[in-house]
Amino acid sequence: xxxxxxxxxxxxxxxxxxxGVSISTASLVFSGRGPVADATAERVRGAASDLGYAGPDxxxxxxxxxxxxxxxxxxxxxxxxxxxxxxxxAVLDGLAQELDAMGTSMLLLADHAxxxxxxxxAHAVDAAIFPLCGRSDSPIVDHxxxxxxxxxxxxxxxxxxxxxVVIDERGASATATRHLVELGHTRLAHVTMxxxxxxxxxxxxxDDLEAATYPDSRERALxxxxxxxxxxxxxxxxxxxxxxxxxxxxxxxxxxxEHRPTGIVAQSDLLAAGVVRAARAxxxxxxxxxxxxxxxxxxxxxxxTRLTTIEQPGEAKGRLLGDLTRRAxxxxxxxxxxxxxxxxxxxxxxxxxxxxxx
Amino acid sequence: xxxxxxxxxxxxxxxxxxxGVSISTASLVFSGRGPVADATAERVRGAASDLGYAGPDxxxxxxxxxxxxxxxxxxxxxxxxxxxxxxxxAVLDGLAQELDAMGTSMLLLADHAxxxxxxxxAHAVDAAIFPLCGRSDSPIVDHxxxxxxxxxxxxxxxxxxxxxVVIDERGASATATRHLVELGHTRLAHVTMxxxxxxxxxxxxxDDLEAATYPDSRERALxxxxxxxxxxxxxxxxxxxxxxxxxxxxxxxxxxxEHRPTGIVAQSDLLAAGVVRAARAxxxxxxxxxxxxxxxxxxxxxxxTRLTTIEQPGEAKGRLLGDLTRRAxxxxxxxxxxxxxxxxxxxxxxxxxxxxxx
DNA sequence: AGAGACTATCGAATCGATTCGACTCGATCG
DNA sequence: CGATCGAGTCGAATCGATTCGATAGTCTCT
Numbered sequence: 001x002x003x004x005x006x007x008x009x010x011x012x013x014x015x016x017x018x019x020g021v022s023i024s025t026a027s028l029v030f031s032g033r034g035p036v037a038d039a040t041a042e043r044v045r046g047a048a049s050d051l052g053y054a055g056p057d058x059x060x061x062x063x064x065x066x067x068x069x070x071x072x073x074x075x076x077x078x079x080x081x082x083x084x085x086x087x088x089x090a091v092l093d094g095l096a097q098e099l100d101a102m103g104t105s106m107l108l109l110a111d112h113a114x115x116x117x118x119x120x121x122a123h124a125v126d127a128a129i130f131p132l133c134g135r136s137d138s139p140i141v142d143h144x145x146x147x148x149x150x151x152x153x154x155x156x157x158x159x160x161x162x163x164x165v166v167i168d169e170r171g172a173s174a175t176a177t178r179h180l181v182e183l184g185h186t187r188l189a190h191v192t193m194x195x196x197x198x199x200x201x202x203x204x205x206x207d208d209l210e211a212a213t214y215p216d217s218r219e220r221a222l223x224x225x226x227x228x229x230x231x232x233x234x235x236x237x238x239x240x241x242x243x244x245x246x247x248x249x250x251x252x253x254x255x256x257x258e259h260r261p262t263g264i265v266a267q268s269d270l271l272a273a274g275v276v277r278a279a280r281a282x283x284x285x286x287x288x289x290x291x292x293x294x295x296x297x298x299x300x301x302x303x304x305t306r307l308t309t310i311e312q313p314g315e316a317k318g319r320l321l322g323d324l325t326r327r328a329x330x331x332x333x334x335x336x337x338x339x340x341x342x343x344x345x346x347x348x349x350x351x352x353x354x355x356x357x358x
Numbered sequence: 359x360x361x362x363x364x365x366x367x368x369x370x371x372x373x374x375x376x377x378g379v380s381i382s383t384a385s386l387v388f389s390g391r392g393p394v395a396d397a398t399a400e401r402v403r404g405a406a407s408d409l410g411y412a413g414p415d416x417x418x419x420x421x422x423x424x425x426x427x428x429x430x431x432x433x434x435x436x437x438x439x440x441x442x443x444x445x446x447x448a449v450l451d452g453l454a455q456e457l458d459a460m461g462t463s464m465l466l467l468a469d470h471a472x473x474x475x476x477x478x479x480a481h482a483v484d485a486a487i488f489p490l491c492g493r494s495d496s497p498i499v500d501h502x503x504x505x506x507x508x509x510x511x512x513x514x515x516x517x518x519x520x521x522x523v524v525i526d527e528r529g530a531s532a533t534a535t536r537h538l539v540e541l542g543h544t545r546l547a548h549v550t551m552x553x554x555x556x557x558x559x560x561x562x563x564x565d566d567l568e569a570a571t572y573p574d575s576r577e578r579a580l581x582x583x584x585x586x587x588x589x590x591x592x593x594x595x596x597x598x599x600x601x602x603x604x605x606x607x608x609x610x611x612x613x614x615x616e617h618r619p620t621g622i623v624a625q626s627d628l629l630a631a632g633v634v635r636a637a638r639a640x641x642x643x644x645x646x647x648x649x650x651x652x653x654x655x656x657x658x659x660x661x662x663t664r665l666t667t668i669e670q671p672g673e674a675k676g677r678l679l680g681d682l683t684r685r686a687x688x689x690x691x692x693x694x695x696x697x698x699x700x701x702x703x704x705x706x707x708x709x710x711x712x713x714x715x716x
Numbered sequence: 717a718g719a720g721a722c723t724a725t726c727g728a729a730t731c732g733a734t735t736c737g738a739c740t741c742g743a744t745c746g
Numbered sequence: 747c748g749a750t751c752g753a754g755t756c757g758a759a760t761c762g763a764t765t766c767g768a769t770a771g772t773c774t775c776t
Contacts, residue, residue: 009506011732022756027734034735035753054504058482059421060732063761068417069480070465080451083441093438096468105481107428108464110454122427123463124416146412148367242659277660301600302631302660315438369762380726385764392765393723418762421731 010053019047030056068124071099071325073106076134082110084241085270087296090314091131091154091321098322104329111140118143125149127325130156131318133216150328152321155216163328164336165320169216172310172341173223176265176293179308179343181227184355185263185291189233190224191248191275193217193240193267201247204234220267220295233261237271245274246281253282253290262290262352269294273303276348287350297344306346312339368411377405388414426482429457429683431464434471434492442599443628445654448672449489449512449679456680460687469498471555476501483507485683488514489676491574508686510679513574521686522694523678527574530668530699531581534623534651537666537701539585542713543621543649547591548582549606549633551575551598551625559605562592578625578653591619595629603632604639611640611648620648620710627652631661634706645708655702664704670697 016026021040028034029044036044047053062068073095075082083089099106104126109119111134120128120143128144130153138157145151151162155169180188192204195212206225212218221234235251237244245266252261266272272294279290286292286305297311317339327334374384379398386392387402394402405411420426431453433440441447457464462484467477471493478486478501486502488511496515503509509520513527538546550562553570564583570576579592593609595602603624610619624630630652637648644650644663655669675697685692 009732013732023733024735024757025755028755031734035755037754040754052504054501055479056734057421057732058480059417059426060761061480061734062482063415063417063421063732063763064734066761073466078451079454080447083447083450084444086442089438089441092441093436096437096466100468103477103480105477106466108431108454108466110458119461119463121413122416122419122461124420143412146410246659273660300660301604302635302658367762371762381763382727382765383725386725389764393725395724398724414764415762418731419764421733421762422764424731 010051012053012056014051015044015047015053018051019044027056062124067126069103070105070107070123070125072109072120072123072125072128074109074111074128074130074134074138074140075132076111079108079110081239082132085268085296086298086300087268087312087314088132090298091318094315094318094320095129095131095322096318097315098319098326102322102326102329104325111138120144126329127152129321129325130154130162131321133214135213136215137213150325152324152328154317154321156214158215163324163334165317165324166336166338167216167312167341168338169219170223170226172295172312172343173220173265173267174226175223175343176295176308176310177224177227179293179345179349180263180265180291180352183263183291183349184352185261186229186352187232187259187261188224188228188263188265189235189252189261190221190228191245191252191264191266191271192221192234192236193271194238195221195236198238199236201238201244201251202236203251204236206234217267224265228265240268240270242270242274242277245271246278247274249275249278250282253279253284260290263349264290264292266292267295269296269298269300269307269309272307272309272348273300276303276305276307286348289353291349291352293349305348308346308349309344310341311344312341368409370411370414372409373402373405373411376409377402385414420482425484427461428463428465428481428483430467430478430481430483430486432467432469432486432488432492432496432498433490434469437466437468439597440468440490443626443654444656444658445626445670445672446490448656449676452673452676452678453487453489453680454676455673456677456684460680460684462683462687469496478502484687485510487679487683488512488520489679491572493571494573495571508683510682510686512675512679514572516573521682521692523675523682524694524696525574525670525699526696527577528581528584530653530670530701531578531623531625532584533581533701534653534666534668535582535585537651537703537707538621538623538649538710541621541649541707542710544587544710545590545617545619546582546586546621546623547593547610547619548579548586549603549610549622549624549629550579550592550594551629552596553579553594556596557594559596559602559609560594561609562594564592575625582623586623598626599628600632600635603629604636605632607633607636608640611637611642618648621650621707622648623651625653627654627656627658627665627667630665630667630706631658634661634663634665644706647711649707649710651707663706666704666707667702668699669702670699 016023029041127150133155136158141159153162154165195217235248237248275292294307294309297309324334374381387399485508491513494516499517511520512523553575593606595606633650652665652667655667682692
C-alpha cells in the first residue's frame, strides 16, 4: 500500500489546526507576507511536514490573488511544424528565459484553424503571446479582449489590443533583393513561406498576394517585388522547410538556362538551404551560377555554405516579447516596439554570371 | 479610451442578475450540465453577451472541480537544447496530439538543476510528464508525490511513483553493435550523449559510467560495451547535436589508420550525422572506410546518407506517454509499458574494409 | 383524483486559499 | 501612569465559480 488513498487532501486548515494557530497565521507562514513569531512559524512548518503538506494549493491561491502565473504561448498548427524551424526555437528560447526570470510559466496552446472550441476558455492565463508570425486574425483574440487579458505578438494577429514586436519585413526583403541587384543579377526569383493554408508548392500568381493571411510572408514578397524586375517568378512553398525549399527551387531552376534565374531570394534560411541543395543537385554552383539569400540568420551546421541572409536575432526577439509581456502584466501599456534586422553577406551570393565587376 | 478600465470584472453573478435567474441556473447554462428551459438559456446568453461576459472564470471553475485541465511537461535545461533534436520534437508532437484530444493543455516547465525553487509549487497541474530522458532523479518528484499528482516518464526520473514508457536501450544499442560485428568490423568505437552535466566532448574512462545521471545514455553505452571488443574507445559528446558529433568523430578518426575504428556506434542520429560529416571531411568514405550507426530514426533531409539506425517512432512514443497520462488521470493506475524499437539498415554501414563476404 | 416521475429553478455549502480590519499584549514615551 | 505604538494573531469576508438537495410546478398513468 504505497498510496494512502483514503486520506482526504491535506489543506492549510489541517496544518493550522495541528499547529494550534489560525488559518490566517498559517497562510502568512507560507507566503512570508506578514510578521510571524519564529517559534510559531517553526511549529507551522513542522505540522506541514508531519502531514505531508506541500504548500498552498496553487488554484486557490491563484483565484484569490487574481493571477495564475501563467501565460499562454499560442502557436498555430501542430507543434511539430511550429518548432521545426530553428528560428522559432530561438525565439521561444529567449521568451522562456525572460518569462522564467519573472517566475512565469508557458502554457503551450495550439490554435488549430479548424477546431470550433477555444482552448483558452478552459485555462487561466495572465497574458497571451503569439511568438511566431501566424494568421493575421484569430477568434482567440476576441475572447482574450473580452477577458481583458493583455496580448503580445510578433506581427500577427493584427489587432489593436495586441502589442507587437515590429519588424520591417518589407524593407528587409527589399534589402536582400537590392543586394542581388547590385551584384548585377537581372533574372531574379522569390520563394515565399506559406501565405495562408498550406497548398502544394507552386508558382504564385502575384495578384493572390492580396488574399494572403500571413502578413509577414506577404510583406516579404512585396519587398521582393518592389525591386525585382516586373514578372519575376514567385513560388509559394507548402511548408517553410528544407524539403519544400528544394521543391520550390526545382520549379525555378529546372528550366531553359536562358530563362533560369541567377538570383533567388528566399523568405527563410531553411528555404534558402533547400534552394542551395536543389541547385547543386541540378549541377549548378552556388554562388557561381545561382546566388541565394535567406532570412533569419540561423545556424545550420550541416550546410557547408554560409548563407547571405537577413540577420534577425531570434533569442533577442523572444526576450523582447517577454519584456513586453512583463510590462503589460505590470500594468503599463507598452507600445509596439520596432526590432532591427540587417543584411549579413555570406558565401551564397556573388556577382551575376557574365556580369563584370569587382 | 479603448479600455474601460473602471468596470469591475463581470462575473456569473452579474449575468445571472441581469437575466433574472439564480447563479446556479446561469452556471448550468454555461456548463450544459443540467436541464434549463430554452427561453431561460437564451436570456442568460443574451445577458452574457450584453455584459461582455466571456464565460466562467477558469480559475474558479478549476478550483471547484478540482482539476485544472493542464499537465506539466517537464524538460531539462533550456528549451532550445531540449527541442533541437527532431526526435524530441516528434515525441512532443505525439504527446500534444493525444493531450489535445483529451482537452488538456501543456504547461512547459524547465527544470534547471541549479534553481532552488520549484516552479511547480506555483502552478496547478493534473499530472506531470517527463517526455525526454533526463536526470535519473529530480527534487520535483518528491513535491509531486506529496501532492498525489500522477507522473509519467520516458525512462527518467527513476522513481516508484513514475509510470514509464520503457525502452530496452541496452539491448537496442547492443543490436546496433552486433550489426557492425556481423559485418566484420573489429575496431569499434562509441559516441555517447551527455551522461550528466555537460562536459566538453572527450574520451571517456569507462569506469565513469557508474556515475552517469542520465540512465538512457548509460544503458546505451553498456549495450555497446556488451559486444564491442574490450578497450574500444568511448567518447562523450558535450551536447547531442551535429556539431558535437563531428567533434567526437574527429577525436576517434583523426588517428593513425592502423588504429582507426572502422565502425562507430552513435547514440543518436544527430550525433551519427556529425560523425558522417566529420569522416567525409577527413577524406574517409561512408561506409567504405567507416560504418556509422545512429539511434532514433529521425528524418534528416539534409543528410545524403540514409543512416543505419535504431528506429524509435517518436510520435508513437509521445502518444503512448499521452495515453498513460490519460489513464492516470482517469483514476486507473497504469503500469509501465514497454515500447519496441528495431534496427533499420541504411546506407551508412557496410562490410569492414578488407573483410571478405557478401 | 392522487401517486409518481420528471422538469426547471433556486439557496446554500463548498473548493482552499489570501487579506483586511480588529484585537491583545508588552514595550516605549512624555 | 496613561497614551501610543508595533508585533503577533485571529475571525470573517472574499475570490468566482460548481453542485447537492429541496421545492414548486407539470405531465402521465391508473
